[in-house]
Amino acid sequence: xxxxxxxxxxxxxxxxxxxxxxxxxxxxxxxxxxxxxxxxxxxxxxxxxxxxxxxxxxxxxxxxxxxxxxxxxxxxxxxxxxxxxxxxxxxxxxxxxxxxxxxxxxxxxxxxxxxxxxxxxxxxxxxxxxxxxxxxxxxxxxxxxxxxxxxxxxxxxxxxxxxxxxxxxxxxxxxxxxxxxxxxxxxxxxxxxxxxxxxxxxxxxxxxxxxxxxxxxxxxxxxxxxxxxxxxxxxxxxxxxxxxxxxxxxxxxxxxxxxxxxxxxxxxxxxxxxxxxxx
Numbered sequence: 127x128x129x130x131x132x133x134x135x136x137x138x139x140x141x142x143x144x145x146x147x148x149x150x151x152x153x154x155x156x157x158x159x160x161x162x163x164x165x166x167x168x169x170x171x172x173x174x175x176x177x178x179x180x181x182x183x184x185x186x187x188x189x190x191x192x193x194x195x196x197x198x199x200x201x202x203x204x205x206x207x208x209x210x211x212x213x214x215x216x217x218x219x220x221x222x223x224x225x226x227x228x229x230x231x232x233x234x235x236x237x238x239x240x241x242x243x244x245x246x247x248x249x250x251x252x253x254x255x256x257x258x259x260x261x262x263x264x265x266x267x268x269x270x271x272x273x274x275x276x277x278x279x280x281x282x283x284x285x286x287x288x289x290x291x292x293x294x295x296x297x298x299x300x301x302x303x304x305x306x307x308x309x310x311x312x313x314x315x316x317x318x319x320x321x322x323x324x325x326x327x328x329x330x331x332x333x334x335x336x337x338x339x340x341x342x343x344x345x346x347x348x349x350x351x352x353x354x355x356x357x358x359x360x361x362x363x364x365x366x367x368x369x370x371x372x373x374x375x376x377x378x379x380x381x382x383x384x385x386x387x388x389x390x391x392x393x394x395x396x397x398x399x400x401x402x403x404x405x
Contacts, residue, residue, distance in 0.1 A: 137376050141384070145280060153271040156259060157200045161193045164252040167381040168192040168244045170372045175240045178366065180233035183240050184222060191218040192249035199253035203260030204269050219245065248382075251389045254396050255279075274333050279395055282348035283387045285325045286318035290353075293317025302353075307360045310353075319349045340402055347398045348391045355390030359383070
């Protein structure tokens with residue numbers, strides 16, 4: 127137990143340091159890190175679903191497609207309007223679909239479904255981090271890199287997870303979603319949300335490019351959709367009959383285990399900020 131705690135702590139510190147350092151390090155380190163994370167997560171997803179009878183996805187091409195989608199979004203973020211960069215990605219998706227016509231596998235429908243899920247559930251949310259990171263300047267021809275918005279998603283996620291766990295242990299009585307995650311409670315979820323509101327106030331103080339109300343709204347968006355993301359991954363693992371999605375992070379499981387909340391929180395945050403911008 128003690129060794130596992132030490133292992134989890136060391137892994138967690140390194141994980142946070144690499145993530146924060148790469149985001150704050152600039153657009154190059156940001157893009158390289160999350161392209162790698164995207165690729166590893168998609169490959170891991172392909173590995174766990176391919177353990178089912180009759181399922182055999184093309185993990186190499188789906189991984190390549192996901193990484194290309196991330197770089198494509200990054201390029202259109204840096205140089206707005208050049209969407210032709212995404213054309214090769216479309217060819218990869220077409221290849222993955224048409225390929226099932228000729229491979230004569232046992233269950234081509236499941237293969238196609240899981241292939242498309244890897245792109246919609248994993249690749250697209252990570253690619254949308256670029257929408258948060260790059261902002262078009264006044265000229266509309268080039269963008270500026272702002273690490274605070276993508277970083278805030280992870281800060282709110284970590285604070286929500288920690289606050290929900292501590293509050294749940296101390297006060298948790300009413301189950302939030304017992305069928306999927308018996309340990310989660312309404313008290314923990316409310317506690318995590320409260321901590322995130324406080325964190326949003328701190329973010330508004332140090333980074334006033336958004337108002338306090340918008341920061342709080344962003345924090346609560348991450349709380350709600352991050353929790354749904356966590357529950358969604360739990361549902362996937364229960365359906366597949368596995369405890370962890372992988373073991374790439376000692377003491378923390380796999381990539382999906384670490385980024386499950388992010389996969390829902392990022393798209394929801396993009397929609398939230400877009401709605402705020404047009405109001």
